[in-house]
Amino acid sequence: MNKFINQILQGSNVEALPIMTHPGIEAIGKSVREAVSDGNIQYQAIQYLHDHFKTVACTSIMDLTVEAEAFGATVNLPENEIPSVTGRLVCDEESVKNLVVPSLEKGRVPQYLLANQLAAANITDKPVFSGCIGPFSLAGRLYDMSEIMVGIYIEPESIQLLLSKCTEFLVAYCKALKASGTQGVIVAEPAAGLLSGEDCMTYSTFYVKQIVDAVQDDSFTVILHNCGNTGQCTDAMVATGANALHFGNAIDMEGVLKQCPSDVVVLGNLNPVGVFKQGTVESVREETLQLLQKTAGYKNFVISSGCDLPPNVPEANIRAFLETVEMFNI
């Protein structure tokens, strides 16, 4: 059995794993642009959070543009906001056919590998989880998100070819992340949550499973994140075979826990903005406690934010979250 999964299932406490790097970037006085472009700085942010917060694992930046940039998409890197992809790289069968699967030397990929390598080498007392985008969400970034939604029906062959190319790249990237020494990867597939369960199975699960099959083993976990899912995609998420599933704030966690097998670790789902960023210490405590009480008794539950914590979350709120979990465990 996978080490991390075993640790969760056997443990007697509820563990906490907020997905965060921005609070670390801010604490070390760097900009988002510096952290997403320089592996050393990203590593320092991860190390800061490791040193200052008691979480069950560390995470790297959930930057959903690195992979699209490697494929050749134009990326906008604002000083202190999350990067974004501009424009559309492929638009029809022809351009999809001509799309070249990039090497891991392209764009900021080497910097991300460096950050993961440094974090894995220096953080040895708990797991470090890498991050990458999921195949459907990556394809959507290259093809245009609204267009891929209809593309799966009117140009299914082109979209499947595009998905295969995205998956080929992601498998190589995840293998490299694994080789960097981390203990798992959080695969972020938010756009698949807009599909029906059946389409999620065909256009996301089928490809995510290839990543799982290629890298998941006793020492490396795949955590599949889908914050778009409002319930209809849960079975499709389970079917990927990922050891752990991470849910957004749009879903009812109790329902999810009932639906997921007890040997799959289930993570979620406090609102990263409404609770962490805009809440007060008191409201964070209240929301955290409520979720802990609702999910009590499920040994496969790990409490987390519903998505990556955005820039400018007050440190006091992260502390309030972690303290509430600690108190609950006593």
Add this chain to the structure above:
Amino acid sequence: MNQNFLEKLSECVEFGKINLASPYPPQMKGFPGADEITKEALEAGVTPTEILNEALITAMNKVGQKFSENKIFVPQMLLSAKAMGASMIHLKPFFANGTVQRKGTFILGTVYGDLHDIGKNLFGMMVEGAGWEVIDLGIDVKIEKFLEAIEQNPTAVVGISALLTTTMVNMKPVIDAIKSVSPDTKVIVGGAPLSVEFAQSIGADGYGKNPQEGIMWLDKIVA
């Protein structure tokens, strides 16, 4: 005969059959779609107004209903909107020459700082289907761009979309700027994190939780 055309067209829009070439939905593969049927219908003497009111709008109402009940998802809804768009192309000349009156002009954009556009696109297509001319300004739309569009279309109604709690606060400066240069321009806002209370607090005239609510509001202000 006319009824037959309207029923067939309505079905195409409801189930997202765009044209003959589109393989979707599988059970209609190889059959003409909204594109061809509209053309035929017009040639056979069905009026553009009938097409709009008795096929397109009724079909999109059904689609909107199914979406809000989680019976269909974003792709199916976008396909219906595309099918409707394929039909609308044939109606455009009648709008242009005044045979069919548009209900008005609707300027739509995602507020600056925000790049989410699936919901905005959906709403825009539905509004077009409801008989409005839609000017889509895209995503990350700055104040000046809204003002420019209003200057060119002084009677237009404006719609603003936001999906992030961090960008929904950018809507107020947009509304303030619009109201200061054009106090009579009506503004409707929407997007997942918004609420009626929030919309009121930033001075929006309307709020739509979903496309149907938005369209109902739009129809009311021109009634």
